[in-house]
Amino acid sequence: MSASPAPTELACDIFCAVVDNFGDIGVCWRLARQLRAEHGWRVRLLVDDLTVFHALCPQIDVSLDRQEAAGVLIEHWREPHHAGDALEIADVVIEAFACEIPHAYIAAMARRTRKLAWINLEYLSGEDWVADFHMRPSPHPRYPQEKSFFFPGLGAGTGGVIRERDLDARHARFDANAWWRERVGINKPDRATTIVSLFAYENPAVDALLAQWRDADVPVVLLTPQGRVSGALARFFGVASFGAGASARAGALEAHSLGFVEQPRFDELLWAADLNFVRGEDSFVRAQWAAKPFVWHIYPQVDDAHVPKLDAALAHYTNGLDAAARDAMTGFWHAWNGAGAIDWAGFWRHRAAFEARAAQWSDELARIGDLAGNLVAHANARLAA
Numbered sequence: 058m059s060a061s062p063a064p065t066e067l068a069c070d071i072f073c074a075v076v077d078n079f080g081d082i083g084v085c086w087r088l089a090r091q092l093r094a095e096h097g098w099r100v101r102l103l104v105d106d107l108t109v110f111h112a113l114c115p116q117i118d119v120s121l122d123r124q125e126a127a128g129v130l131i132e133h134w135r136e137p138h139h140a141g142d143a144l145e146i147a148d149v150v151i152e153a154f155a156c157e158i159p160h161a162y163i164a165a166m167a168r169r170t171r172k173l174a175w176i177n178l179e180y181l182s183g184e185d186w187v188a189d190f191h192m193r194p195s196p197h198p199r200y201p202q203e204k205s206f207f208f209p210g211l212g213a214g215t216g217g218v219i220r221e222r223d224l225d226a227r228h229a230r231f232d233a234n235a236w237w238r239e240r241v242g243i244n245k246p247d248r249a250t251t252i253v254s255l256f257a258y259e260n261p262a263v264d265a266l267l268a269q270w271r272d273a274d275v276p277v278v279l280l281t282p283q284g285r286v287s288g289a290l291a292r293f294f295g296v297a298s299f300g301a302g303a304s305a306r307a308g309a310l311e312a313h314s315l316g317f318v319e320q321p322r323f324d325e326l327l328w329a330a331d332l333n334f335v336r337g338e339d340s341f342v343r344a345q346w347a348a349k350p351f352v353w354h355i356y357p358q359v360d361d362a363h364v365p366k367l368d369a370a371l372a373h374y375t376n377g378l379d380a381a382a383r384d385a386m387t388g389f390w391h392a393w394n395g396a397g398a399i400d401w402a403g404f405w406r407h408r409a410a411f412e413a414r415a416a417q418w419s420d421e422l423a424r425i426g427d428l429a430g431n432l433v434a435h436a437n438a439r440l441a442a
């Protein structure tokens with residue numbers, strides 16, 4: 058009797074086009090690392106903008122066509138025709154966020170005799186329709202290929218969101234005192250202070266919020282990664298700029314600007330704060346795992362297509378809060394996203410209820426399963442079909 062063959066490492070290509078900001082590569086880089094580290098896949102990440110990637114992974118050399126980081130092969134993908142240095146077709150092909158993969162690559166996929174799984178990884182949405190469309194196949198109009206649509210989501214029957222196996226252990230090891238000294242250069246503020254992290258786009262509501270923090274009864278220490286909201290802080294404090302390392306004070310508000318850190322360290326900021334303002338997609342997910350109250354600045358879309366997405370997330374997140382706390386959270390998220398007036402005191406008076414719900418929601422979300430694990434199961438099923 059012959060011995061059964063050793064299981065082969067699945068090869069996976071992830072195509073990532075950076076539309077803007079950090080979220081496209083943020084999601085792809087996190088997924089690539091996890092597929093390599095936790096599932097043993099041989100992962101190649103083809104990305105069209107190495108400069109943005111460098112911000113999340115300083116090890117990236119923007120001048121190289123090919124390099125390796127965290128066990129992942131990284132190729133500078135020159136859209137739209139460049140199909141990777143060697144036109145080797147992977148077992149699992151992931152096109153992130155409907156980016157268009159090169160025709161030469163698709164044609165080679167069609168010529169391949171062994172099965173492959175071609176997956177379009179969609180943007181995250183908490184809306185109900187997502188479960189109906191998750192994992193649906195769609196035939197290619199020209200080639201005998203089927204592509205399936207993998208939908209991240211916040212509810213049962215969706216692909217879930219990314220969650221690494223070592224996340225809880227990393228969180229448990231987090232030394233807040235050491236972090237404050239290293240990253241902010243001061244001792245951790247005492248419990249009487251509210252610590253807020255602020256990662257946001259330009260936001261008309263920020264001026265009112267800064268003024269309310271300045272005039273608040275309870276002191277606020279604000280930590281903000283330098284970026285799109287830094288100009289508003291500079292204006293508020295009457296300084297020329299508010300880049301990394303800057304600090305300022307006004308009334309009860311003390312603010313510190315932080316430099317951008319490599320992606321695995323971004324969680325630490327969320328763990329250090331009592332309340333997190335996050336944006337886009339990846340930081341929105343990380344805030345949920347941090348299990349602290351958070352406020353989401355959603356990525357604005359044309360025709361207000363983001364509004365139902367915002368409300369769907371709110372419906373999940375506020376489920377189980379009493380009516381007053383739910384209304385305060387809903388009103389504050391809406392105001393932060395351009396509808397209504399900011400009311401800090403009315404919001405934060407529900408802090409205890411928000412904290413309890415944030416911990417509970419993090420557990421509920423974990424029950425859907427981690428996106429990488431769900432995606433591996435889906436790809437294996439496609440390959441075996």
Ligand code: TRH
Binds near residue numbers: 077078084282318341
């Ligand atoms: O940067 P974002 O706004 O990204 C996006 C893009 O705009 C994209 O086009 C859009 O479709 C998507 O949002 C919904 O926000 P996001 O998704 O939170 O990505 C930020 C990434 O930056 C995240 O992976 C965390 C990382 N980061 C660090 O690695 N270090 C840091 O210091 C900070 C502040 C963030």
